[in-house]
Amino acid sequence: MIFFNIIILLIVFFFQSIFPAIYFQSFKIYPDFLLIILLYFSFNNTRLASISIGFCIGFIQDLISEVELIGIYSFIKSLIGYLFGSLKKYDGFYSKKILNIFIFIIFTIHFSIYYFVKFNNIFDIIIFLKLVCINSIINMLLYFILHKIFPLVEKK
Secondary structure, three states: OHHHHHHHHHHHHHHHHHOOOEEEOOEEEOOOHHHHHHHHHHHOOOHHHHHHHHHHHHHHHHHHOOHHHOOHHHHHHHHHHHHHHHHHOOOOOOOHHHHHHHHHHHHHHHHHHHHHHHHOOOOOHHHHHHHHHHHHHHHHHHHHHHHHHOOOOOOO
């Protein structure tokens, strides 16, 4: 099972690197497939494993992406792994609609932290909110598509 997860992760890293950018004003927006994979891993593992997986995904993403922000992905993906791992506990408690709202909020937290650190207060708040919303919506749509193909929780 671990070997299978590593293969999936490598495929997603490759797909993340070749996926074309979406242009918004003068900014490039890339869907974060690794965030969606972290969501799937979190719902099929413990919270501690989710944090660890998030850190590893973030660390590798730090190494292959933006040098000036080294460490930001490790921090954000660890935090998001914790939030997804915590959300897993309420999978049967809340309805799917409420769970999807929480997932969207977690996506928004992820992109808010990333863009806040990336642009470091020299940024228009309206553009900031648009970038965060567009990224969150794109990732939520990808999650909905993947969720139809692959259900979130494995049947045991």
